Amino acid sequence: MTMTYPTLAERKLARQRETDEAVRSLEQALTAFARDKGGRYILFGSAATGRMAEHSDIDVIVDFPDEFRSEAIAFAEDENWKRGLLPDVRPRDYCSDALIADAVETGKILS
Template identity: 45%
Template structure:
């Protein structure tokens, strides 16, 4: 069997999980950069929270994101975030900050990161 014809190494389940966690962490960094630029250009901000904000992405983590933009730009900001996440193959949980209860805001404010 030639070197080119040899089967590639089989990854264990923990190895596949670690690779996916790394891919998602890299995707968060790339998406965060795009979101921050959009927010600066449009007078709003995105609030990243959860495992992505803590730098603790797992193989099954999503991007938790709050959208805080002027009302006239809210829909565009939401769509921009959805598109950026979809392109990066990064599952996302996106919601408007205005829809969040004070209790929820207080809970996630401890680790959120403002982008914008």
């Protein structure tokens, strides 16, 4: 019996599919949390546009009421790590108006 191994291209494609599925799952989890707490996440960058590379991170702006902000940040980070994704989570207050405008225009609002 001959053993066959996936090519590098096949392994990369499989990893990309896994990452895409992880991002979709993350979007669902963040949306549910945002609805429950009355806030929103803004997913932007390559994860929002579907152009993630092998070492891309997940850019997320957290826009929640003060009483839920810390919990929302921790939730977003934890949900990324659970899925093997590298989070770059930022509170809205730490972002420039230009960054927020660009993220809203090119990204996905999860609420």
